[in-house]
Amino acid sequence: MKIVTIIGARPQFIKAAVVSRAISSFPDVQEVIVHTGQHFDTNMSDIFFEEMCIPKPNYNLNINGMTHGAMTGQMLEKIESILLAEQPNWVIVYGDTNSTLAGALAASKLHIRVAHIEAGLRSYNMNMPEEINRILTDRISSVLFCPTEQAIKNLYQEGFKQFPCTLLNCGDVMQDAALFYANKAKCPDFSLPEHFILATLHRAENTDSPERLQSIIAALEEIAREMPVVIPIHPRTRKKLQELNFDFKQTRLQLVDPVGYLEMVHLLKHCSLVATDSGGLQKEAYFFKKYCITLRTETEWIELVEQGANIITGWKYEDILNSYKQLKHTTKDVFSSPLYGDGQAGHIIIQELQRIDS
Template sequence: MSRQKILSVVGARPNFMKVAPLHRALDEREGVDSRIVHTGQHYDEEMSDVFFRQLGLPEPDVYLGVGSGTHAEQTARVMTAFEEVVFDEEPDVIVVVGDVNSTVACSLVAAKCHVPVAHVEAGLRSGDRDMPEEVNRVVTDQLSDYLFVTEPSGVDNLRAEGAHDEQVHFVGNVMIDSLVQFRKKAQQRPIIEDLGLGGADYALMTMHRPSNVDHKEPLTEVVQMTRQLADRLEVVFPAHPRTQNRLDEFGLREQIEAPGVHLLDPLGYLDFLRLMEEAAVVVTDSGGIQEETTFLQVPCLTIRENTERPVTITKGTNELLSLDPEAVVKRAEDRLGQARAANGRPDKWDGHAAERIAEVLLGEG
């Protein structure tokens, strides 16, 4: 009997936490040849290596090394390189995760090569087509044969867009699978002690979305927000490379490097997970962090006008705020005085989403 070959695509760091548990769930089954294709969309190769090691992922079977560029340039390079992989590997299924450019690029190639596509994190919608991720999500779902959904809103969105019920599978959240698996290991990391934060309240902060960092005016607001937060509590800010580049470009680095602000290079998964779990409050514009803080029941202030993950608001500790330094600092102070919510975790966020996906792909259910 021939082995079923499944290619899982990763392109940027958030993808690694999603593919790692799925690869393990597939790899432990007989008759499955699970392979990982790393497009190299994320240009920080050293950090990619750190994530692969910490998540227990093997070296990618294929590394495309497409690098950065405009959305069109990057998507085109991924498509050209990935088409050769599909011809060489002849996979039975191609798994794409999330909403980065690699996700939509590999979905397009797979569809044109008549290979079934499985989209993990299908159906998430912000309703904001100005976000490139939203366009990637919509297009990928239209091309996919298997639609694996993390929360009930995803099922509703896909049905409204015409997806067939047999395509849609509510399986839970594979990112939470990784969190559950590595939570105890992360608690052993010395990052808090290394930063001199033992026993102190601190805010954990990330900012990377173009609307918040790509222009001087909003990034200046981010700097002001950071400094004002640091007047109240320590701020740990692992800054995305795009954010660091803009701080230098706009001459804002000296302003943000104030007392109480720990401006860091990007961190590995385990260090970031420990910082997130023990933070007094998290301030972010990330999608995945909204989910992780919901599971951990850590207060999260998301600096965006919308979210594609509404369960993090209705079930979790997340709330949306505009980029208004005074308002954000005031809300952070309010959250410091509140007990952590205990609303319960979203359905099927239990550490077993990858197993449910594998069962569907292999016809075990």
């Protein structure tokens, strides 16, 4: 059985590495990895692949820095050529990027079966390009590997029971990754307080709105009066703050350069609380038993909210402060439920593809 894996960003490499490690234990399964280059990342050096135990891509398309349509169109054309040459049994795509949609479209038009990992997630915010990508990819996939029961329910509500596809809750590959990398965490090259809040802020709806950005930063500044706030700051966020004449010298926030995944694991293991507008970090906070304040008005990971591990605050100053006050003294243990599987998602995925292929 031959699998072509399509990925386009560093987080997708980490997810795909879980499945690649599973594939290595199946001698009759061959994997060909295609990196679209969607998110150009200077940190993805040879050292990155060695440290992360990630196989290097067989193809690198170097497609980035364009509009969504132009990027997706070029990816579609080049991925189609690769699929015609490789003739795989399956194409695996991850999550919700333009690379995901382009890979799924190219495969489906060639009548090659698509397996979508992280299927069924919904924020119900159609202003997000990711929401469009994940909905379209789900609809043209042959197997939908869902990370949670909520994702399965979302697909049932959209009528997927009637479609010619397989739905399976395999658990979350990022749970597998968290377990694998927990002991490989790297201490970052800056000093950390004994107790601190880990915050990230990068989504366009927050950074492109001066009102939202200033409100969130003001709330984090106020929280930093009580507990240090460490922010690996996204280049877009730094640029937007500069445009607002933010005083980087006088801020109470500890602003640091972006960190790699192993450094982020270290920060997650040692922080007291997480505040973020990232989808993935909400979930990773749960993996490392940390409460999370989500600086958005919705989340794909609704089970975290229902479990009491995550509070959706949006961007308003008072809402953020109230959520911090609610969580800072809580002692309730909400992290014992296996919401995301038992760390065997990678093996479940390959076993299922083999079962279907047999």
